[in-house]
Amino acid sequence: MKKVLGLVAAIFLIAATAPSAQAVDQGKGYPGFCKDATGVTVVVDFQKLGGTTIVRCNPQTTRGTGLDALKGAGFQIAGVQRWGESFICRVENRPSATENIPIAGREKYRELCVDTPPAQAYWSYWHASNNCAWDYSQWGVKNRDFIPGGFEGWSFSLNATAQSNPVPRVSAVRPGTENVPCVPREEAKPVTNDPGEQQQRPQAGTGQQPGDAPQATEEAAPGEAPVAGPSSGALPPPKPRPSASARPKAQDPSMNVAFTGGENAEDVNAVIERESGASDWAPWAAGGAVLALCVAGFLMARRRKRAQGA
Numbered sequence: 336m337k338k339v340l341g342l343v344a345a346i347f348l349i350a351a352t353a354p355s356a357q358a359v360d361q362g363k364g365y366p367g368f369c370k371d372a373t374g375v376t377v378v379v380d381f382q383k384l385g386g387t388t389i390v391r392c393n394p395q396t397t398r399g400t401g402l403d404a405l406k407g408a409g410f411q412i413a414g415v416q417r418w419g420e421s422f423i424c425r426v427e428n429r430p431s432a433t434e435n436i437p438i439a440g441r442e443k444y445r446e447l448c449v450d451t452p453p454a455q456a457y458w459s460y461w462h463a464s465n466n467c468a469w470d471y472s473q474w475g476v477k478n479r480d481f482i483p484g485g486f487e488g489w490s491f492s493l494n495a496t497a498q499s500n501p502v503p504r505v506s507a508v509r510p511g512t513e514n515v516p517c518v519p520r521e522e523a524k525p526v527t528n529d530p531g532e533q534q535q536r537p538q539a540g541t542g543q544q545p546g547d548a549p550q551a552t553e554e555a556a557p558g559e560a561p562v563a564g565p566s567s568g569a570l571p572p573p574k575p576r577p578s579a580s581a582r583p584k585a586q587d588p589s590m591n592v593a594f595t596g597g598e599n600a601e602d603v604n605a606v607i608e609r610e611s612g613a614s615d616w617a618p619w620a621a622g623g624a625v626l627a628l629c630v631a632g633f634l635m636a637r638r639r640k641r642a643q644g645a
Contacts, residue, residue, distance in 0.1 A: 366596020
């Protein structure tokens, strides 16, 4: 009986001390643009999903991937069951599992994050050097390195094409550097079909240059990473974007939409709890039920023992 009571006590203790994750992890990064040329500024634009646009800095000074940039800035993300975090399915619980996404031909589509999101409704991935125009990433979030002092952008694409994917509505310009010339960094394209492939830097004597084309065989379309073939279920690689010399002019910072650092965003766990219909009382109710069963079993065993001794 003491063991049972100890188990029940543990259940109540867990219920009372379970941590609550914030919508943005304030312990990572800081709100707004990075203050200097170290680290990377991350912009998340919810676009037609509604809600705010968030800008945060990951002050990381070492080499890191796009995934490192996103998580290091404090954003909470979810990958897909099939590919893990190689494909970003949700950012700050959007799109949630309970909201209808009006994609063409499927007006009540809901994103369950089982396989790669459809090309009509997914988080498009962008990057830029400081004071440059946004470029649609030729790499997946685990594939490419972020640009030190540069920008990583996530913009929700709804019913768009490779040519009309919405660019993040916050310019890739650190405040105070508006007159600094754009120095774009050309990147090597993916060379394998592995969504976990890390970006390779050109090596002397290999003949590979930063602008070399990917060895992908599928027709390109919106997506985050190269895939093995049509049967993989992942999005095919994106269409090539203009080269550095043909990039459009960077967006004027005065045209930026309003943004925050996510400080006032609702707790992600609270949103999920509300959408699922769960209650804060659920762990307590479960513990109470276990305790009631234990007491009932104890009393029944005691009565049987008394009856056998009579």
